[in-house]
Amino acid sequence: IAMAATRNVMRAVRVFEFGGPEVLKLQSDVLIPDPKENQVLIKVHACGVNPVETYIRSGNYARKPALPYTPGSDVAGVIEGVGEHVTAFKKGDRVFTTGTISGGYADYAVAAANRVFPLSDKLDFRQGAAIGVPYFTAYRALFQKGRARAGESVLVHGASGGVGIATCQIARAYGLKVLGTAGTEEGMNMVLRNGAHQAFNHREANYVDKIKEYTGMEGVDIIIEMLSNVNLATDLQLLSCGGRVMVVGCRGPVEINPRDTMSKESSIIGVSLFLASEEERHECATALLDGIEAGWLKPAVGSEYPLEKVAKAHEDIIRSSGARAKMVLLP
Secondary structure (H helix, E strand, O other): HHHHHHHOOOEEEOOOOOOOHHHHEEEEEEEEEOOOOOEEEEEEEEOOHHHHHHHHHOOOOOOOOOEEEEOOOOOEEEEEEOOOOOOOOOOOOOEEEEOOOOOEEEOOEEEEHHHHEEEOOOOOOHHHHHOOOHHHHHHHHHHHHOOOOOOEEEEOOOOOOOOHHHHHHHHHHHOEEEEEEOOOOOHHHHHHHHHOOOOEEEEOOHHHHHHHHHHOOOOEEEEEEHHHHHHHHHHHHHEEEEEEEEEEOOOOOOOOOOOHHHOOOOEEEEEOOHOOOHHHHHHHHHHHHHHHHOOOOOOOOEEEEHHHHHHHHHHHHHOOOOOOOOOOOOO
């Protein structure tokens, strides 16, 4: 009986109060959730860590989950069970998700079937866990909000992280001229390997002049901005006429001169994957699944952490000097 009793529990990271990384508690007696109607249960092999999860955990984000909760949306693993009316998946299928209901920092996770996608044999589970938020956000920023067109130029500001690399790969595949910035030599090389035509070191004092020199009088059509609280004022100087800055990441307020938008009729546009409609999500998914098949969508995986080191992962994703690909947790 004791054996049977232990089988229906799992390890999961729980947050009982908002705060620093130390509020992430790994518990080993959490009940394995049951998939309800139109839901699936996934045995988690890897889960992506996204900066937004640290903002939510801190309690300083617009969306606050009810406490306690388990973080994590980008899971890759194997279907363990399906709820009623689920016909697209069966036990044993390899899948990845763009959202979970029960939380991904765990041994098992429940997700809505419409947020689950088949994981191609071309990618391993760690790569599967790196698709969700980064690639869907990158596609949304470029096309659904940024109206990017082939032949235009895009500057990815902070291109060596998860969203940055996704943006470089997608933009290159869709025929844009891709420029990327990173903070290290290693980061710049990674950006170039993943589709950028040119890379710049944003730790160099004169890197903005180098970008201006490279783009000439035209400027850049689109900037995908991961750290707008630092870069937004400068971004406005780099844009072309009618150019747009897509605000993907921000860690605080910034002062800008609105006149800089008037001189070029430029736009500053916020991007939030949480606001995507079902149609928009479907469009993202179709494009990205095609990209996996075509071979250009290849997530770069960076640091890997066991569930026990989840607090360290949250610390590192915010504090590390220079993002390097996608951070994943391995249960």
